[in-house]
Amino acid sequence: MPVPEEDDTLLNTPDPDPLHLSYYAVSDVGRVRKDNQDSGYAGPWLLAVCDGVGGAARGDIASSTAVGELTQLDAAPTAGDLLTRVSDGLHEAHESIAKQVDLDPALSGTSTTATVALFDGHRIALGHIGDSRAYLYRAGELSQITTDHTFVQSLIDEGRITEEEARIHPHRNLILKALDGLHEVEPDLFAIALAPGDRVFLCSDGACGVLEDARMASILATGSPEFAAIEMVRASLDAGSSDNVTCVVADVLTGEEAAADTTLAGLEPMTVGAAAEPKLRMPRGLFRGHRSGDTGELEPIDAEIPEGIDYAIVDDPPVDPEAYRYAPQAPRRFTWLRRVMALAVIVGLLWVAFASAYWWTQQQxxxxxxxxxxxxxxxxxxxxxxxxxxxxxxxxxxxxxxxxxxxxxxxxxxxxxxxxxxxxxxxxxxxxxxxxxxx
Structure with missing residues (x-):
């Protein structure tokens, strides 16, 4: 089924009744991985899936950081372009990942995919980078509405291989774009009008990488969003997925349907995967103690003369003016401070030169x-x-x-x-x- 296009008739209808989302999100570490590097979110205005990449560089930090920034988009629509809000959110996530790497260089190389759907009551604005996916299930047919930024997708676009061959291609996991805090963010941005009865599905490649479209469509055809999301994860694991699996499902409801849905009133936003348990990464040496160990806050102790001991005051012997003339002079006040400052300036300049040279090498x-x-x-x-x-x-x-x-x-x-x-x-x-x- 072709990707649905923007429905100008719906968007131009005077004051159309707003639609509502009923949603559910679930993430599973899977049967092979030791930790979950996926993060997902579902709320009344925002759906998102991020799949962290990085291995030892902690992809879970990248995905949870991205979702943490993107959740700020989950608010009732206001004046302004919907696509601009999505783009700004992805750039904020990109900058936040860069700050994490600055705090801990061990995170260098971490990155994450990001597939985001921002809802305004009538349509969704999508932002996409990487190989997580968004689908639209409408009138019994499933449409993939994002395009993977992968090497195998480029082969598919060139007609070199088929979709079926891409699922088993040895280089299917080679991603060409991601949020990494380093390279320029170039997401795909577009909007799609929604209609009552639509079902929106976002997932990491742990699901879409092993399930065929027909199998996903059969799961999305029945049950509540909760049932569909959980069943999609179970089916992915049964199909042999060796990755983390994250699925977000949302139904599009009319105002009457939303009012009749007793579960919708108490539905809270859902954060799943790595973002549900954020890993605190503090800069080394952040806590250094009060006054860095300085004990200057202690009151001075007045020494007392022990009883029974007499002290005699002795006048200083006269000073020979000639001897005084050639005697070593006491150092001028603050000379040591000037020397320390001069040394600090030299060390600082050397450090700047070294840091600049090292930065250049890391761009090669x-x-x-x-x-x-x-x-x-x-x-x-x-x-x-x-x-x-x-x-x-x-x-x-x-x-x-x-x-x-x-x-x-x-x-x-x-x-x-x-x-x-x-x-x-x-x-x-x-x-x-x-x-x-x-x-």
């Missing part, structure tokens, strides 16, 4: 190999301490042609991260079977 990228896999490095090739793995792909080096392996051994320089992604895509295409490469 190249493609190489690590433990038999193709990886994207950040830093300067061959300089210990200034190069680290930034992204690990699922491309096996042994599957590449000999020429490509030789290039990887020497390191393939990239102009920037986007260029590095293009290099990885080119390597992946070299692995394609001959019959596919000729298509």
């Amino acid at each position: 990228y190249y493609v190489g190999e690590e433990d038999g896999q193709v990886v994207v490095y950040r830093g300067i090739d061959g300089i210990p301490g200034l190069s680290s793995v930034y992204r690990t792909t699922d491309l096996a080096v042994d599957d590449l042609p000999e020429a490509a392996r030789s290039d990887l051994d020497a390191g393939i320089a990239a102009d920037d991260y986007e260029d590095a992604v293009s290099i990885v895509q080119n390597l992946a295409e070299q692995m394609m079977p001959p019959e596919r490469a000729d298509q």
Whole structure:
């Protein structure tokens, strides 16, 4: 079914009766992963799913941070462009992730997908980046209304592979866009008019990556939003999903239907997944103690002369003016302070120079190999301490042609991260079977 278009007739109707959402969200860690890096949210005005990426770099921090920012959009519509609000929300999430990385450099490399639907009573404005998805179930037919930002999706768009082949493609998890606090945010933004009886479905790739459209449509065809969301997670796990699974389902109701729905009156916004238990990450050394250990607040103690001991006051001996003339002079007041300040300035300048040089190295990228896999490095090739793995792909080096392996051994320089992604895509295409490469 084609993606529904904006219904101008509905939007131009004078004071149309507002619609309402009945919603449910659920997230499951799955049967393979140790922790849940997905985050989801469902409220009367906002639906969102974020799938964290990063492994050791804590994708759960990225997804929960993004959802924490996006929940501020869950408010009754006001004057202003709906798409602008969604775009601003995604940029705020992007900036918040950047601040988290600044506080803890160990988070460098973390990122998250984001699929957001903002409701105004008549339509939803969607913002999308990554490979989480949004669907619309209408009149018995299911439509995917977002497009994945993945390598395999680019192959589908070029007619190189089919949707069915994409589900089992070895590089199906290679994401080309995400919120990472580093690269420019370029989400897809569009709006869709809703109608009573519509059902909106958002999910992470733990669900849509294993379930076919027909299976999802059959689940969305029956039951309440709660039933559909939970059943979608169960079906995904039974289908062999090895990822976290997050599903958000919302029904579009008329005012009369909403008033008759006894469960809607007490329905509270739902936060699920990693965002439901935010991980506090404090900057190291934030608490340093009162006055940094200074005991200057103690009152001075007056020394008392013990009884029985006599003290004699002795006049200083006369000073020889000539000896005084050549005697070492006492240092001038505050000389030590001036020296410390001068040293601090020098150290500060050296630190600025070092930090600037290090920052420049961290804007450099190249493609190489690590433990038999193709990886994207950040830093300067061959300089210990200034190069680290930034992204690990699922491309096996042994599957590449000999020429490509030789290039990887020497390191393939990239102009920037986007260029590095293009290099990885080119390597992946070299692995394609001959019959596919000729298509």
